[in-house]
Amino acid sequence: MAEFRVRVSTGEAFGAGTWDRISISIVGTRGETPPLPLDRFGKEFTACAEEDFEVTSPQDVGPVLLLRVHKAPPKLPRPLGPLAPDAWFCRWFQLTPPRGAPLRFPCYQWLEGSEGLVLREGAGKVPCADHHPALQQQRKEELKLRQEIYGWKTYIPGWPHCLNEDTVKHLNINIKYSLTKNTNFYLKGGSAFAELKIKGLLDRKGPWKSLKEMRKVFNFRKTPAAEYVFEHWQEDAFFASQFLNGLNPVLIRCCRCLPKNFPVTDAMVAPVLGPGTCLQAELERGSLFLVDHGILSGIRPNVVNGRPQFSAAPMTLLYQRPGCGPLLPLAIQLNQNPGSNSPIFLPTDNQWDWLLAKTWVRNAEFTVHEAITHLLHEHLLPEVFTLATLRQLPHCHPLFKSTGLGIGGFSELIKRNMEQLTYSSLCLPEDIRARGVEDIPGYFYRDDGIQIWGLPSSLETQEALVKYVTMVIFNCSAKHSAVSAGQFDSCAWMPNLPPTMQLPPPTSKGQGSPEGFIATLPPVSATCDVIIALWVLSKEPGERRPLGTYPDEHFTEEAPRRSITAFQSRLAQISRDIQVRNQDLPLPYVYLDPPLIENSVSI
Secondary structure (H helix, E strand, O other): OEEEEEEEEEOOOOOOOOOOEEEEEEEEOOEEOOOEEOOOOOOOOOOOOEEEEEEEEOOOOOOEEEEEEEEEOOOOOOOOOOOOOOOEEEEEEEEEOOOOOOEEEEEEEEEOOOOOEEEEOOOOOOOOHHHOHHHHHHHHHHHHHHHHHOOEEOOOOOOOOEEOOOOHHHOOHHHOOOHHHHHHHHHHHHHHHHHHHHOOOOOOOOOOOOHHHHHHHHOOOOOHHHHHHHHHOOOHHHHHHHHHHOOOOOOOEEOOOOOOOOOOOHHHHHHHHOOOOOHHHHHHHOOEEEEEOHHHOOOOOOEEOOEEOEOOOOEEEEEEOOOOOOEEEEEEEOOOOOEOOEOEEOOOOOHHHHHHHHHHHHHHHHHHHHHHHHHHHHHHHHHHHHHHHHHHOOOOOHHHHOOOOHHHHHHHHHHHHHHHOOOHHHOHHHHHHHHOOOOOOOOHHHHHHHHHOOOOOOOOOHHHHHHHHHHHHHHHOHHHHHHHOOHHHHHOOHHHOOOOEOOOOOOOOOOOOHHHHHHHOOOHHHHHHHHHHHHHHOOOOOOOOEOOOOOOOOOOOHHHHHHHHHHHHHHHHHHHHHHHHHOOOOOOOOOOOHHHOEOOOOO
16 A cells, blocks of 8 residues: 555636546556546636645555546536536646655646546656656557547648648647637637728728728728838838848848849949949949749739739849948849840839839738748648657657648649758758858848857757757747738738739839829728738737746756756847847837747747
8 A cells, every 4th residue: 555645736728627537547667556536525626726635556556657647527417517618627747655755747738528648757757767668558559649649641732741630620629729819819800800891991892092092901000110111111221121121031142143034234223333333243242132032933823803813923133232221122023034025123213113013022022921931931831840749759758848822822832832942941040141141231030030049050969959959949939920920010001012913013114103003902802801811810819928938837857947047048138139229220120029929830
């Protein structure tokens, strides 16, 4: 006979408690106890509660290896009837043996129905425990169960794989979107929808009458950053700066040799570079940069409200004056095939020709950002990492503890990018070097991101593993914040980042006008739909967990606790540095400020 004290902690979420019967089996080096009920007078396992029990084992099982958790319906009907939810969110068990220190078994997951669970002690204090037959068998059973629950199936050819479930309601409760977030998400979207509905804008299928009329949508929700965009969206310097610190700061690269299909001449750029300068000298100096949206070439556009839409695959040449001055656009070509029907637009052109060319580039930015940088790189790929973790790693494993084209056009873009995606392109330091943008000034996405990144560099070693995990964590947290949190700021004034275009790209110069510019932009209803969506998607709907915040106490050992404290201290210093720098910026860059970065792709 052996007496154990058991403390159980239930989570705080809505519905976390349960009326079901809970029992445990204690697995040790010498055997396993039968199920030991955790029972006392009244209801146990209420939300937010930590409750104590005493259980008696009929035999000495030796040093404890595992804790089996059993859950079964109550003997009597639940007070709220048979439809009352019976899921239980358990935070942890603490088991105190007759002799020795308490053992903490982290759980932090939901148990549904009569589901059982096997937990390992968080610190792994039992010597050689991993070689014990009981643990080896438990590992096999756990892996089999996880691979059944989180099985793969191919959904769309060329895309990453997805779960073998037909609808969200069939997902395991532990990977469903939380009720709180779902509720906040729809309430927020509903309020924005209602506001624009009252203004009579949601049902208008036709074009905008003027830029002035667009302010009706812009005024429904405003932020300081969105106001800045509205005031400066036509300026060349602001247009160029968005390649560095806007929604898609990952395409700009140093240009050492002009592409053959982008025949920019010295005469074209002399008004910006100055008399007597030449492109070749600037190319050799490393002061020219290129943004190429060639991946869009040949993509079939969507049809909106019965009207065909149009797309472009532009190339944009930019210039950084050595030592000072803002990054500026030099030339824009709106497709990949030069010729008489594909003019190169310049800052010296007609005002509306040049503005329309820049707006086509911004439309390309919207498409590539939403389909590739945001959806593929920051949602679909992190889901692959997440599912691999769920399928292969036990909960006590350290890695488990950190953790206008239409669908057809998006699918084609994703397939194209998947074919050229590399591991190094997902690693920020290597990506920065590969694009040759180590020294371009005012690149805050690079500066802040490098501070948050780790710095391992070797392969097939512990350092290589650290690098890989750093890549996963960075892409699932910091980079997602950089390309997601500012969506509404950039798009609230729609001409700055139009989601679709209603007229084809211009094939000649000298035809630009305010009326032609307005006619090319998205119609009223499409503008409202996109702005509502981005208003909702760019803001975290409650239950925030900033980077470095770990409310689930998976780590019980002293060493990782010290590492977490050091990490949090470093993040706090990075945040202070960013806030000091931002005081001197006309448009503060806040998307990589650690308190504003979510621990994961949480929306």
